Amino acid sequence: MIMGTFDVVGAREATRVFATLDPARLAHGYLFTGPTGVGKKTFARRLARALLCETPKPGVLGYCETCPSCRIFVARTHPDYVESVGTIKIGKESGSALHDEELSARDLVRELGLRGYRSARRIVVLGDVAFATHEAANALLKFFEEPPAGAVIILTTSSPGTLLETIRSRFVELAFPPLANPDVALVLEREGVDPERARLAATASLGSITRARAVLDDGDDSARNGAFDWFARAVRGEPPDPGFLQLDDRNLSGAEKRANVGELVEFSRVALRDWATLGLAGGDAVPLLAPDQRDRLGKLPARSTPALLALMAAVGEIGRLARSNVSPGLVVDHLRMTLAPVE
Numbered sequence: 001m002i003m004g005t006f007d008v009v010g011a012r013e014a015t016r017v018f019a020t021l022d023p024a025r026l027a028h029g030y031l032f033t034g035p036t037g038v039g040k041k042t043f044a045r046r047l048a049r050a051l052l053c054e055t056p057k058p059g060v061l062g063y064c065e066t067c068p069s070c071r072i073f074v075a076r077t078h079p080d081y082v083e084s085v086g087t088i089k090i091g092k093e094s095g096s097a098l099h100d101e102e103l104s105a106r107d108l109v110r111e112l113g114l115r116g117y118r119s120a121r122r123i124v125v126l127g128d129v130a131f132a133t134h135e136a137a138n139a140l141l142k143f144f145e146e147p148p149a150g151a152v153i154i155l156t157t158s159s160p161g162t163l164l165e166t167i168r169s170r171f172v173e174l175a176f177p178p179l180a181n182p183d184v185a186l187v188l189e190r191e192g193v194d195p196e197r198a199r200l201a202a203t204a205s206l207g208s209i210t211r212a213r214a215v216l217d218d219g220d221d222s223a224r225n226g227a228f229d230w231f232a233r234a235v236r237g238e239p240p241d242p243g244f245l246q247l248d249d250r251n252l253s254g255a256e257k258r259a260n261v262g263e264l265v266e267f268s269r270v271a272l273r274d275w276a277t278l279g280l281a282g283g284d285a286v287p288l289l290a291p292d293q294r295d296r297l298g299k300l301p302a303r304s305t306p307a308l309l310a311l312m313a314a315v316g317e318i319g320r321l322a323r324s325n326v327s328p329g330l331v332v333d334h335l336r337m338t339l340a341p342v343e
């Protein structure tokens with residue numbers, strides 16, 4: 001009997017749900033939602049390994065290091081585990097070439113319909129999914145109507161609002177919130193980053209490991225700087241430069257553009273909070289969410305407290321819009337007009 005470690009930083013709600021779940025009550029579909037870089041895919045991968053581990057255990061979570069299943073899982077050769085990273089497009093129009101990360105509807109049906117080779121289970125983990133055809137969406141619906149015994153599909157997405165409601169409703173949905181800064185720092189330290197650098201990168205991360213790593217890797221803070229600059233210009237009524245959002249980049253998928261815009265909205269909320277804090281208190285003693293932006297935000301024209309509170313509520317609502325299937329470009333325009341000074 002084992003209760004091997006099952007340690008995913010953050011992910012408290014998901015850990016709680018699965019830690020108390022009777023394995024017999026496992027659902028066929030789970031939808032992990034939340035911003036990029038907060039541990040959705042890591043959790044999905046470890047959950048899959050736990051479900052496939054052959055050493056008996058009392059619940060769902062936990063895996064050993066030694067059983068054959070765990071060993072081939074670590075070697076990435078487990079025949080009953082399918083994972084697609086990044087955005088995949090299911091059901092690409094016939095006639096066009098499939099890229100590495102694109103599954104045809106037929107591939108998906110096959111993967112979902114196969115029985116486990118060496119275990120009673122088969123786990124399919126997919127990233128952001130765009131259904132290009134009705135057939136593809138129907139294939140997934142059919143899976144839920146007649147799920148093969150032991151099959152579990154896990155979708156991880158930062159924009160659940162883009163899923164068809166008929167599909168979304170079949171999944172058990174679990175939210176992964178942004179990580180606390182100390183959690184981000186902890187993950188980085190475990191990866192060998194020295195504590196002081198980890199702490200600084202965590203401060204710039206907005207709760208995302210992905211962004212923290214980008215900051216560490218090449219000092220690439222361009223998205224963050226771009227977002228704060230964009231915000232400051234929008235607030236002044238100047239035309240902001242949306243280049244950093246890469247909305248015109250044809251190599252970027254819709255989901256990636258949506259994620260970029262989602263980050264802009266999140267940075268705008270941080271900037272708004274700090275702008276309001278500086279306006280109310282001014283002094284150096286006030287802790288800011290983005291202390292390195294103090295100069296930029298401190299120079300913004302003052303607005304009344306009620307006006308700032310109304311803005312915060314409005315930007316919160318735009319955040320909801322950014323996670324829906326409204327076009328990313330429209331969300332950016334809406335945000336810009338909302339922040340602009342009233343004539």
Ligand SMILES: [Zn+2]
Nearest residue numbers: 053064067070
């Ligand atoms: Zn094992």
